[in-house]
Amino acid sequence: MKKLFYGLKYWHVVVFFVGLLIIGTACTKRPNQIGSDIQPNAGLIQLQYSDTIELTAYSVLEDSLRTDRTESNLLGSMKDPVFGTTTAGFYTQVRLSTSTHDFGTNPQLDSLVLQLVYSGYYGDTTTMQTIHVHELLDSLKYDSAYYSNQVKATGDIDYANYSFMPKPKSRFIFGTDTLAAMIRVRLSDQSAELGNKLLAADSVSLSANTAFLRYFKGLRVTAETVSQGGAILFFNLPVTQSKMTLYYNNAEEDSLRYEFFITSSEARYNTYDHYGYADADASLKNQVLNGDTLLGRDKFYLQSMNGLKARIRLNGLNEIRQKAPGKIVVNEAKLIFTSMELDTVRYFVPSQLALVRSNGQGGYSILSDQIEGEGYFGGTYRSQFNNYQFRINRYVQDLLRNDSIVTDDPGLYLIIQGSASRANRLILNGTHPQVDSLTRLQLQLNYSIIND
Numbered sequence: 001m002k003k004l005f006y007g008l009k010y011w012h013v014v015v016f017f018v019g020l021l022i023i024g025t026a027c028t029k030r031p032n033q034i035g036s037d038i039q040p041n042a043g044l045i046q047l048q049y050s051d052t053i054e055l056t057a058y059s060v061l062e063d064s065l066r067t068d069r070t071e072s073n074l075l076g077s078m079k080d081p082v083f084g085t086t087t088a089g090f091y092t093q094v095r096l097s098t099s100t101h102d103f104g105t106n107p108q109l110d111s112l113v114l115q116l117v118y119s120g121y122y123g124d125t126t127t128m129q130t131i132h133v134h135e136l137l138d139s140l141k142y143d144s145a146y147y148s149n150q151v152k153a154t155g156d157i158d159y160a161n162y163s164f165m166p167k168p169k170s171r172f173i174f175g176t177d178t179l180a181a182m183i184r185v186r187l188s189d190q191s192a193e194l195g196n197k198l199l200a201a202d203s204v205s206l207s208a209n210t211a212f213l214r215y216f217k218g219l220r221v222t223a224e225t226v227s228q229g230g231a232i233l234f235f236n237l238p239v240t241q242s243k244m245t246l247y248y249n250n251a252e253e254d255s256l257r258y259e260f261f262i263t264s265s266e267a268r269y270n271t272y273d274h275y276g277y278a279d280a281d282a283s284l285k286n287q288v289l290n291g292d293t294l295l296g297r298d299k300f301y302l303q304s305m306n307g308l309k310a311r312i313r314l315n316g317l318n319e320i321r322q323k324a325p326g327k328i329v330v331n332e333a334k335l336i337f338t339s340m341e342l343d344t345v346r347y348f349v350p351s352q353l354a355l356v357r358s359n360g361q362g363g364y365s366i367l368s369d370q371i372e373g374e375g376y377f378g379g380t381y382r383s384q385f386n387n388y389q390f391r392i393n394r395y396v397q398d399l400l401r402n403d404s405i406v407t408d409d410p411g412l413y414l415i416i417q418g419s420a421s422r423a424n425r426l427i428l429n430g431t432h433p434q435v436d437s438l439t440r441l442q443l444q445l446n447y448s449i450i451n452d
Contacts, residue, residue, distance in 0.1 A: 049445065061308065064147040065148045066147050101258060108250065109199055116235045122422070132223075225275075355370075355415075369390075
């Protein structure tokens with residue numbers, strides 16, 4: 001047994017030294033030769049990088065924008081030193097808070113009040129605003145699409161003509177109650193006609209909401225243009241405290257009230273007017289209205305509320321495709337837009353931009369890169385770099401498949417995301433800013449050329 005033990009021990013030592021010899025021999029082989037028998041010639045693949053690809057960018061007018069069922073309803077006016085004057089308003093239905101209500105014998109109007117709860121603002125809230133409220137004469141339908149330029153018939157009577165200083169951050173004190181930030185507009189001070197119409201509704205009109213909407217179709221709320229400053233105010237209508245309240249008395253009781261609510265089931269939509277950018281900055285007007293697209297080399301513009309979008313084309317990809325001696329494989333393509341916004345206190349930058357592919361006929365389609373998710377695709381404002389970045393690998397790969405696609409591609413559109421219910425505007429550096437220190441619009445492209 002003892003001889004067998006020593007024999008086994010000696011055998012392990014021999015195996016150990018043989019293993020060291022094999023490892024040492026393998027380590028003498030140069031690293032770039034490892035696997036050379038199964039990999040192609042290193043010269044077949046060329047790694048390339050460029051951030052000087054020629055691009056085209058300029059602003060154009062946005063097409064009509066669908067604005068029904070938005071997260072907020074916008075109201076107000078602002079005069080922007082660059083973008084000019086903009087006003088916002090909305091149409092909305094209201095509904096019965098209870099069915100088969102009875103106003104009693106000989107009801108008399110005390111007041112009619114429209115109450116709107118703030119959800120935000122954009123611009124300068126130190127400027128007085130004046131709003132107007134009219135009765136809607138055309139019917140709205142919840143399942144219909146409505147656009148920002150659609151006009152509905154309204155009555156002649158202005159029930160508001162109400163001027164106020166916006167306080168979207170201040171709680172509203174009503175009697176002994178402290179309420180959410182809001183405005184309360186008396187619709188009976190200018191005329192009692194609407195309040196009396198509601199009190200005169202018969203039992204059929206008050207039996208259910210569908211019947212009531214045939215009797216009273218809703219309201220049109222608009223803003224008067226401001227001469228300077230101003231803001232666009234955001235209101236949350238489908239909340240309990242946004243409502244229209246009818247205060248009245250009858251032969252039996254005093255101090256009665258009835259509430260008409262605005263819920264998520266009511267049809268409502270926003271309307272916007274930029275007045276043709278008549279009083280906008282000369283550079284913006286020349287680029288957008290007069291078609292001087294070369295001005296986009298210095299800067300270009302985005303504006304929500306059916307305002308401005310930017311057309312982007314990656315012209316320089318055609319040159320890369322023509323010079324490449326083989327197939328091009330895109331490793332990473334990042335399109336980077338840098339803000340040149342100066343007044344970020346009043347005109348804070350949008351939190352998210354959208355990049356879509358043009359179909360050449362005014363419509364859009366989602367880029368295949370966006371399917372990978374926001375974390376991959378991008379578009380969120382990066383405050384540390386003051387820019388927006390989009391990863392568009394698949395789109396660029398499609399363009400580089402052949403020359404004709406690069407040449408004929410209608411390009412991309414850059415838009416402020418959620419512009420149907422937001423008031424942001426943005427000025428972006430162009431492809432060749434006049435101020436050399438500014439970061440230009442650029443495509444950063446990492447790619448490989450596979451030689452045939």
